[in-house]
Each structure stands twice: as C-alpha cells, then as structure tokens.
Amino acid sequence: MSRTNNLNITNKKNGIDRKLKKNLWGYFFVLPEMVIFLIFVIIPILRGLSFSFLNYNVSGSTWVGLQNFADVFKDDIFWIALKNTSIYTVLVVPGGVGVALMLSWLIFPLSPKLQAFFKAAYYLPGVISGVVVALVWKWIMDPETGLLNYALSFIGLGPYPWLSHPDTALYSLVLIAIMGGQGAAVIIITANMGAIPASLYEAARIDGSSAWHQFRHITLPLLRPTLLYLFVVGMIGSYQVFESVYVLTGGGPYYSTTTIAYLIYSSAFDFFEFGKASAAATVLFVTIFILSLIQFYVFREDKK
C-alpha cells in the first residue's frame, strides 16, 4: 500500500518536473525572438500609440489629450493624403489581383515547365528593390527624354508630363505598382488552383458548361479565401506606400501624390512634429484594421 503510494507520488513529481523542464526549455528557445520583439517592436508600438496623446519633448513630454488628433484632422493635407492613398489602393489592389487572376487562369493549364518559366519571369521584378524600380521608371517616364513619351509619339499621343503633373502623377505611381509583375500573387493563385479537385471540372464538363462558366462557378468561388488573403495583404501594403513616392515625386506636385505614410514621414523628419506624426500613424493603423475587418466580412457573407 504505502509502497504504491510512494510510487504514485514520485511519478507525479516526475511528471511535474518534466512539465517544468519542458516549459523552461520552451521559454529558453523563444527568448531571443521575444527580447527583440519586446524591445524593438512591441514597446515602440505602445510608445507610438502613447505619443499620439503627448507633446513630445526631449526634456519632458506633456499630456495633450486629443490635441494631436485634432491637428491631424484639421490639416487639409491629411485628408488629401487619405484620399490619394485610398485611390491608389482601390486601383492597385483590385487591379493587381485582377491581372494576377487572369494570368494564373491562362498559365494553369500549361505544362509545368512553361508554368515555371512564366512564374519566374513575373516574379523577377518583385525581388528588385522598390528604389531601383522607381529610378528606372523615372527615366522611362521622363517628360523630355523618356522612352514612354517617345513610344507614344508614334501613335500620336503625348508627350505627357507623367510624374510632374498633378493630374497624372498618382496614376503613374499606380501604373508602376501594377507593373511590378504580380508574380507572388500568380504563384499563390496557381498553387491554390491546383488544390481544386479535378472531379468538379469533370462534372461540369459532362453537364456541358463552358470554360467561362466553370471559371465563374467553380474556380472563382473556391479561390475566395486566396483572394481574400491577397486583398487584405495587398491593402495593408498599399496603404503604407512610401518608397515610390519618396523617390519619384516627394509627395508632389501640389500634394497630388502625398500618401499617408509619406505625410507621417515628412511631419516626423522634415518638421519634427512627433506627436502629430504618431497620431496620424495611429489613424493609419485604425484605418487598416477597419478595412481588413470589412474585407473579411464582405468575403464571408458572399460565401453563402
């Protein structure tokens, strides 16, 4: 009796020891990542949120309540930037996903070798730095010596001052973004197309449905989660568009390409308005968060 009891206790103790040991090892292995994230990501995020309510000063910050937000919302340029960023996103994300979807649909039936070839070609521009890509487009879109206006002159168009006119600058940035190749989206879409059971298409074929019909009623609905992913990730990225603006237009002409991310950067590092920049960043964060939720909602509802 007492012997089995003892054994039970030691077993239990061993179990607790093992659990403790396991936990300690587990925490040990996450330690480097957690330290980096805590110090350089999580704390700065929290401080960034709190700066929104402070008048930051090296010698001591003062609490100003919602004053920074009032400053942001009173600023006409903020609303222009929000409008520009939204136009940019509404064109770049659906435009890019649309192009990628079409390319994927055309590529998918090809032989694996050809598929791999086109995917590699479409992905290549995506590995090159946004700064490099922007500089090349600056040269192509140069109003006097650029190749684009030269090419258009043959069909009697132009010359257009692509990046230096308020009517065209933002749309030039949209064009450059979509011309990024869409390789990553094509790779994701075709991979998910491969997961659609072939039997569905066979059944549809027996019913005599057209290729378009199959695309509309099998491919598209089953790709919904993939498209949701691409829309959300694309939206998050494009609401933060910065590099092409910084390199190509500096937000101009006449604020026509000032995006929220560029405005935040310039109020922080051109004007040193840290509180206002942080408040604008908080607004950007909330905007992105709400837009993500809306997209989840829209895509989920349609599922029925």
Place this chain on the structure above:
Amino acid sequence: MMNTSNRLQRSPGIALAAMAKIAVYALLTAWALAILFPIYWMFLTSLKPGSMVLDVPPQLIPLKVTLQNFKEIFDTAPVARWFLNSVIVTVAVTSGALISDSMAGYTYSLIKPTGYRIFFFMILGCMMIPDQIRIVPLFIMLKDLNWYNTYAGLIVPFMGSAIGMFLMRQYMSTLPIELMEAAKVEGCNEFKIFTRIVLPLSKPVIAVVAITSFVGNWNGFLWPLILTSSTDMRTLPVGIASLQVQFVTNYGIMMAGAAIAAIPVILIFFMFQKYFAKGITLGAVKE
C-alpha cells in the same frame, strides 16, 4: 491540363483552338516583356556611353558597351562603401533572424510550453501593425541608446522576423515527432535535439527564410533612411536614392547605380529560384 485541352476542344474547329492557344501565349509573353523591359532598359542604359544615352531614336539594343558609367559612379560617390554597408547589415540581420526565428519556431511547433500561444499570436499580430507607428519611437530609442547612425542600430532591432518565425513553425510541425522522442529516451536534451535533429531536417525552410530575409533586407529602405544621417552609413537603396540630387537626369550614371543595387538580388534569384516560390506558398497556401 485536362481543363484547357477541353476548353480548346470545345471551340468549333482545330484552327480556332490553335488560334486561342497562340493568343494565350502571346498575352502571357506580352506581360512578361512589359514588366521585364524596365530591368533590361536599366542595364542597357547603364552600359551606354554617356553621349548615347539620350540618342533619338533611342538605341534599344546594345550597340556600344562600356563600363564608363560604373567607373564614374564609383569615382564620384561612396558606392563601394554603401555596398559594403548593405552586405554587413543584410548578412548580420539575416544570420540573427535565422537563429531567433528557428529557435522560436521550434518552441511553437514542437515544445509547446504552457501559454506559448500568447507569445505566438503576439508576434504574428505585430505584422498587422503598420511600421509608421514605430518610426518615431524607434528613432528616439536608438538615439537614446547612441545607436543612431551605427551598424548596431541598423542590425539589432531587425534580428527577428514574424514571417520567418511563422515559416519555421509551419515546416517544423511536419517533422516526425517520433525521432525527437527517441532521442529523448536516449538522453538527449532539447538543445541537442534542436541542433542535431531539428535543424538538419529543417534545411529547406532555413534556405527559404535565409533567402527571403536577405532579399527583403537588401532592399530595405524606410528604416535605413530614418536611422542613418551620414553619407557613409547609408545602405545602397538609400545611397542611390540620394544620388538623384547630385546627378538629376544623368540617367546613364543613375542606371549604373540602380544596376549595382539590383545585380546581387537578381543573381540570388537565378541561383535559388525554387526557394522563392516555396517561401511564398509556405506562407500563403493552406494544405
């Protein structure tokens, strides 16, 4: 496969089917040419003699090739130093991230200590939050640490990546747990299991994370722009962007600078192509 052959058979007649096929290839090739042309144009311009860059009509094929633009940019701007900075920062960040991401990935996939989900989702959640919210606080913090405009400031804060950690976890959860249990029975501790079993088995995902991290950091712009002040501390993207002021529309030289920043990642792309596709699908395809 069956899908298209069917699509084509449906068209009335073989001629039409062939035409449809040609149209598909034409469209796919046209897009490839359109998006690759800027890269070709960059290299072509960078190799032209300065006097030919602005020729009308523009030369679309290399008639006269020279390295004059490259020589000039190395002579007039500290491009070599920027290149070195980019190498140092990228290699250090990637190595650090590989260590912290793989270790964290091991915890989240195989050890799973009490409460690990909180850490896991906290790190993943950070991906949803725009960088702009951190630019002011991180800038101030690094100034306070005297890390502003130093290698440490460009490296240490970025030695861990949520995506890298996530990819590691995804891959490691597919490893056979029996192997690790057997090792435990034989008296290996977790550290030995990690270094002797898990890491060697995770080579494919380590390659994926290494390459995506390398390319991402090589191309990084916002942080080095904010966290450096002297010309000598710039990385290549920040450096060549700043050359615009100096060379304005001297496109031959500008394209040489752009090419220098682009060549390493293009080479890496051609050498490790399969890992790029793997990295994208590992993160975004449900299996």
